[in-house]
Amino acid sequence: MPPTSLTGQHILSSDQFDRPTLEQLFALADLLRPVARGEQVTRVLEGAVMGSLFFEASTRTRLSCDAAFMRLGGSVSHSTGVAITSISKGESLADTSRVVSGYCDIVVMRHPDEQAVHEFAAATHIPVVNGGNGAGEHPTQALLDLYALSREFARLGKTIDGARIALVGDLKHGRTVHSLVRLLSLFRELTIVCVSPPELTMPAGLLELAAGRGHRVEQTDAPREGLAGADLIYATRLQTERFAGTVAPYSDDFRIDAALLAATALPDAVVMHPLPRDSRPGANDLSTDLNRDPRLAIFRQTDAGIPVRMALFASVLGVGEQIPASLRPATWYRPEYIGPDDAPFYRGHGG
Amino acid sequence: MPPTSLTGQHILSSDQFDRPTLEQLFALADLLRPVARGEQVTRVLEGAVMGSLFFEASTRTRLSCDAAFMRLGGSVSHSTGVAITSISKGESLADTSRVVSGYCDIVVMRHPDEQAVHEFAAATHIPVVNGGNGAGEHPTQALLDLYALSREFARLGKTIDGARIALVGDLKHGRTVHSLVRLLSLFRELTIVCVSPPELTMPAGLLELAAGRGHRVEQTDAPREGLAGADLIYATRLQTERFAGTVAPYSDDFRIDAALLAATALPDAVVMHPLPRDSRPGANDLSTDLNRDPRLAIFRQTDAGIPVRMALFASVLGVGEQIPASLRPATWYRPEYIGPDDAPFYRGHGG
Amino acid sequence: MPPTSLTGQHILSSDQFDRPTLEQLFALADLLRPVARGEQVTRVLEGAVMGSLFFEASTRTRLSCDAAFMRLGGSVSHSTGVAITSISKGESLADTSRVVSGYCDIVVMRHPDEQAVHEFAAATHIPVVNGGNGAGEHPTQALLDLYALSREFARLGKTIDGARIALVGDLKHGRTVHSLVRLLSLFRELTIVCVSPPELTMPAGLLELAAGRGHRVEQTDAPREGLAGADLIYATRLQTERFAGTVAPYSDDFRIDAALLAATALPDAVVMHPLPRDSRPGANDLSTDLNRDPRLAIFRQTDAGIPVRMALFASVLGVGEQIPASLRPATWYRPEYIGPDDAPFYRGHGG
Structure with missing residues (x-):
């Protein structure tokens, strides 16, 4: 084709x-x-x-x-x-x-x-x-996510085909993760693990779409289990602006931080997030304590x-x-690029 | 000169x-x-x-x-x-x-x-x-109106000199139609028909300016009469933002639509409007039922x-x-221009 | 160096x-x-x-x-x-x-x-x-102030080294005049006269910085005395937005106008102001009655x-x-520049 x-x-x-x-x-x-x-x-x-x-x-x-x-x-x-x-x-x-x-x-x-x-x-x-x-x-966001992912995997000698993908957090709201599932479904033999609080699960239609294209789909509300063995950990912010009233933040076990990765993640996992991540105390979004972990690809992702x-x-x-x-x-000054092949991949950025 | x-x-x-x-x-x-x-x-x-x-x-x-x-x-x-x-x-x-x-x-x-x-x-x-x-x-609007009009007339084998011009609607407020009258007055032997509700007539000073330059000036509050025989029908939005309190919309007989044009207008009339037109129900502004009528020149006008x-x-x-x-x-892709020589002159635009 | x-x-x-x-x-x-x-x-x-x-x-x-x-x-x-x-x-x-x-x-x-x-x-x-x-x-403002000043002085056959500099007005607030003092301190043997109401004096740290670099520093609340003999008169707006409550405007003796300059200023003084100047009645900021005085360099300053x-x-x-x-x-039209060598240096600007 x-x-x-x-x-x-x-x-x-x-x-x-x-x-x-x-x-x-x-x-x-x-x-x-x-x-x-x-x-x-x-x-x-x-x-x-x-x-x-x-x-x-x-x-x-x-x-x-x-x-x-x-x-x-x-x-x-x-x-x-x-x-x-x-x-x-x-x-x-x-x-x-x-x-x-x-x-x-x-x-x-x-x-x-x-x-x-x-x-x-x-x-x-x-x-x-x-x-x-x-x-x-948000199709251009989905395209950049997939592009960044494919280049991360290529660097690590992996392919998207056959990969284990953990999508974590508020999978109910948020167009980014929905668009990403559609694009990922074009690949072959994925295992898609949807890790979310029970009230924020991925819409059934998208689960069916992925299953209908031959992918293995799993659901869990336990990040400790869901992240194990994942080639990609794709974290998402709680889309508080799409809730009617006030909303409780993610529980502590949904915070993706150094401790959780040490307990669960592959040494060559890729950690992504569509940004912005909520860095306010208690938000339990993707933690800044991973800022110098080479698996964190969020800025290579946004650069894409x-x-x-x-x-x-x-x-x-x-x-x-x-x-x-x-x-x-180009003839103007450009600092050495802080990019895909660097680990830690950025300088001067507090963690 | x-x-x-x-x-x-x-x-x-x-x-x-x-x-x-x-x-x-x-x-x-x-x-x-x-x-x-x-x-x-x-x-x-x-x-x-x-x-x-x-x-x-x-x-x-x-x-x-x-x-x-x-x-x-x-x-x-x-x-x-x-x-x-x-x-x-x-x-x-x-x-x-x-x-x-x-x-x-x-x-x-x-x-x-x-x-x-x-x-x-x-x-x-x-x-x-x-x-x-x-x-x-709003002189640049008046210039584009006159440019678009002259190119429409040229296409139809007409000239502005000698034309019958119907200005319709809120002629009291709205700088666009005032500036247009000034420019039109530079031409010769026009008949300018001012069609407005009695409380929204063209300022006397502009009527005198046109008359003083040798044009025939008529006034009416009956669109059915005013549009008859007009080479140009120039409709205007009710300038509600320039009224102190609330204001009643145009009465039904001021709505310029397919039925009114069928009953009054020349087959080679040109219909213009400075835009935006008010498409809300009951506004009685220029009707969208004319969207596929080749006499409607409003988008050729804005393109100008x-x-x-x-x-x-x-x-x-x-x-x-x-x-x-x-x-x-230019070397980038540009869709076929939907312009002056096309009727219907735009695609995919609901009417 | x-x-x-x-x-x-x-x-x-x-x-x-x-x-x-x-x-x-x-x-x-x-x-x-x-x-x-x-x-x-x-x-x-x-x-x-x-x-x-x-x-x-x-x-x-x-x-x-x-x-x-x-x-x-x-x-x-x-x-x-x-x-x-x-x-x-x-x-x-x-x-x-x-x-x-x-x-x-x-x-x-x-x-x-x-x-x-x-x-x-x-x-x-x-x-x-x-x-x-x-x-x-506001470092770029300080740089343009110093650049404009150096070019004004060069035109007059003066140097910044050895100059008498009167800083006038709200010297307490306002980053512009603070940054300027830092840059001026790089020069030699200045006399820096700080002319302000008693409650709006230059911060002590900046006075010490200038004195520590060998400059003569004076303070006064009497503009008539402070402006005498100054090579540069640098006026500033009352930074009302940095006060907690309402604030009284400058008193009349702080208004820098034609009468004050006639009574005090050198014939080859340079008058600057970071702009905007407050032209509202009673504000007593730099007066527009100086607009045609060639000593007023405020627009040459902003052009810089x-x-x-x-x-x-x-x-x-x-x-x-x-x-x-x-x-x-450049091949487009550009009006004759109304700049540094012109006095009066701008046209059509009411005073």
């Missing part, structure tokens, strides 16, 4: 991707890593304009998409804050979409209403990238967001093939 | 323009349409910086000015949201203006106080473009904002003559 | 600079003045991305840093307004810092907490520039912000030596 062309496509769901397409995208991301690190420059999108429409606050996704598009040579225009003035005057999303289509070459949109991005995309002829639609999906989003934008705008010939060395 | 040079000029009012100047500006806009559509690239303003100072919320004007300046190769810096920090500390607008003049090559400014943009412009030696000053003017603003910025910064030699093909 | 290389350094405090380093930086700023004025173009940072993280509102510093980085060819991505979403979800500043390091080549940060910028800088391998940390420091910040960014990113060969003429 050859890769699907992404040129001109909306990117709304992680369901759109098959393995050959992912592999082609990730090969392009590999090529773009020196650009992401400020070691090389490309200007293939010089003259192109991205519209960045965030109807919901964001720091990480917004800055990361900005930087990715700018490093391809393009320019970014933002809507003011989280409100769209014209919509407050009664304009339909379809009208807004058609209007913005006359300004930009591509749109990245975040909207708290799950349907909004679909409505927006249906009304425009330029590509729309879903930057997070409420409790729905730039090359993956660059590869996605380049593919959607049909300039992927122009990348190799376009690369030239 | 030769065109007036716009180089170095502030653009504060539609009164600044005469016909030769408009024609020269619109010829440059024609040349820039492929750039606006992402089919060609120019970098004549590479290195130039625009200051975008919006003291009042905006989506459309802000994004459109951004995109236009960026597509010329320039960079844009925004003030944070609608507040200017230094002004809250007691700084005069004149001081702010002089300070920003040391940062930028050009400023676009929106301010709710009609006088502010004039005060700002008086204190700076760089060009200032009025992006809307309260109930005053990019080439017109590019032409304006290029002229004000004196690089208009460098444009032709600067154009090169 | 040779200059210290700034390449890869954080810029957190004015204490980091010695005289040879300042002189090298200012020589680069001289070279970049035509770029700052839109007369020349350089693109040495094409492809580089600055993260602009303002956790506190700002207009002047934010726009000025944007413009400086853009005029070097770089792109700027901003966090949304003053809040950082991820931090509200419990993310530590160290995590935020490490994440942003994977997106950008350099960060400019303003934060109301004095320690935050230090915490942020400790967690990243890319350079961080302090854009103002609460009541702490662009070349100084360009020089700083270029130095920190190690491209300073590439600047001379990179310069090319």
